[in-house]
Amino acid sequence: MRSLFAITFVLCAGCGAKVDYRGSMAADGRAFFRKAKYAAQEQGSSVSLVAEPEFYLQSKSERHLLTLRPFLRLDPIDQQRSHWDIRRADYVASVGDWVFGAGAGIFSWRVLSGVGVVDIINQIDFVEDASGNQKLGQPYARIAWQPGAWSFEIMALPVFRQPTFPGEKGRLRFAALVDTDSALYETRLGRWQPSFAARVAVNAGGFDIGLGLFSGVSRQPRLIAQITDERVVPAYDLTHQASLDVSWTIGPVVLKAEGFGRLWSRDLRFYGGAGGGIEYNFFDIAGSGVNLALLGEYYYDSRPADAPLTFFKNDAFLGTRLTLPDSGGTRFIVGAVTDVRDLRTYIRGQASRRFGNHFRVIVQVNAYVGKRDGLEGGLLRDDHAMLRLAYFL
Amino acid sequence: MKIRSKLVLYSILAATLTLAIAAERVSRAASPSGADIARKAAAQLSGYGDQQASLKMILKNAHGNVATRAIRFRTLEDKGGQSYALIIFDSPADVKGTALLTHDKRGGDDDQWLYLPALRRVRRISSSNRTGRFVGSEFSYEDLSGYDAADYHWKRLADRGGHYVIEARPKRSGSGYSRRVLLVSKKGYRIEQITFFDRKNARVKTLSYSRFSRPDGKHERALRWTMVNHESGKSTVLEFSNFRFNQGLTVSQFSKSRLRRLR
Secondary structure, eight states: OHHHHHHHHHHHHTTTOEEEEEEEEEEEEEEESSOOSSTTSOOOOEEEEEEEEEEEEEOTTSOEEEEEEEEEEEOSSSGGGOEEEEEEEEEEEEETTEEEEEEEEOOOOOOOSSOOSSOOSSOBBTTTOTTSOOBOOEEEEEEEEOOTTEEEEEEEEOSOOOOBOOOTTOSSOOSSEEOGGGOEESSTTGGGOOEEEEEEEEEETTEEEEEEEEEEEOSSOEEEEOSSSSEEEEEEOEEEEEEEEEEEEETTEEEEEEEEEEEETTTTEEEEEEEEEEEEEEOSGGGSOOEEEEEEEEEEEOOOTTSSOOSOSEEEEEEEEEEOOSTTOOEEEEEEEEETTTOOEEEEEEEEEEETTTEEEEEEEEEEESOOOSTTHHHHHOOEEEEEEEEEO | OOOOSSOOOTHHHHHHHTTOOOOOOOOOOSSOOHHHHHHHHHHHHSOOSEEEEEEEEEEEOTTOOEEEEEEEEEEEEOTTSOEEEEEEEEESGGGTTOEEEEEEOTTSOOEEEEEETTTTEEEEOOTTOTTSBSTTSSOBHHHHSOOOGGGEEEEEEEEETTEEEEEEEESSSOOSEEEEEEEEETTTOOEEEEEEEETTSOEEEEEEEEEEEOTTSSSOEEEEEEEEETTTOOEEEEEEEEEEEOOOOOGGGGOGGGGGGOO
């Protein structure tokens, strides 16, 4: 695929097509505030490298777009954190109001800021980010018809990819090790069981509304404990989901809600999940150009204990975003997710600023407050700070 | 980066529609009123069909430090009088691919969406940040929006050499300015300078248009806009290049779902 891309690149550079790249490479310094909980874990603070460049080729008419976005993390200390992925490698044709696409990519339907409730196309890359916000590229074929404010689309997802989980030596891992090599599938086709999705979306008068359908292999595993050791085996059932996502912008206020109903396993057992939130923006405070946003969100999920895994069964999120009007694009973001039942809280704070035209420095602190037991125990113990020096291509 | 609300983009529009409007017929009276002059000046900037250009934004602070941004813009007028605008950032590198889409609805609130490649999400932009600064520049979103001549009370203040001096006072609240004073050439009705007065009626900023040119031999555009903030000493220069008209852009190229596919 990559050599094909390289050849196409060279051929098309001369034919009026636009060949370009964007994305970043970064060095991450990471320091943990406590000793690792499990004996096998590497203790340490480390410096690792991460790259996510995007190469693309667009025809002069802008009808044809070929994109390749590989991802690579190299961590010399924590070897199991070193991993790579193809986040995107696809061809998209836009013909009038029609769009045809095939390859691998990432698709998101969420409107909430703290936790995405309805997203179901892609798998989570837990090795890259324990918060669940990094996703793996999903092979797909897609047809969309997008007249005016409307969008209708159907997708076929021919193969299932497992989420990644940190290994035995890795920090920010779960209490139990997930044995992905022994994964169980409900159907005989295993990971070759195809999945399908459809979506209708419209925007009108301050509203952005989407209705989604999904049928196929569950993106979240049930974790089955093994008698012989501390490992758990992930099991991926068939799942059918209908979801709705809505955001409504009225002046400085944004109201957001998203939710789904899901039938899972052969018995078609039901559970639902939903989240709602409000974002209030203070624009241009006292004529200074400073913007401040306050966010509050709540998530609820009715799934039983034996259903696939979620960390957000009854949680609240509070966040704030402060942006300065300087040429460095300085911004501060703080968010906290609290489990309403036992008040354990995960806090992430981040500050960043651009230097010159290509560099951005990001400082991030991740802290956990409350009980540090259960499946997330290992995760919740690993308070850490990160300094990232990113070079944007 | 803060590209919020009403933003934007219209950088062009500003350039273009600056005053908005529909090319209404203006009375041929020997001595035109302020509103007549405003409408004629606006008519010079509309009626283009579609247009696109590249622009360099140069930010200078009071110490002379300079930062630059590279931007592309495209606009389209449809037959119903609605206009569409798109701006795409090429630099700084961390915001490359950031795109702002505006559907300018005459007589109503605009719809605006921002696509951030780093988050891979499209966000609707609130229309209540008109007075905020656009990407750290001396232009507010309000300065860059297309404005409708019908939204202002116009007054002809004086004639100065080959120019009319006219004043615009907003009819509606929500503007950061109490009034603007425009210098419009008698020949060709081109806007050459706008002075902005804050709500306390103090002169805060001056925008000068220069390097007038007809890139296609027909439509006249100012290729250089200089905004000086008299209070902070900072300035922002916009330099336009590669203007192209009527390249066959269509409304579907300005749809929200298209934002992710822009390059």
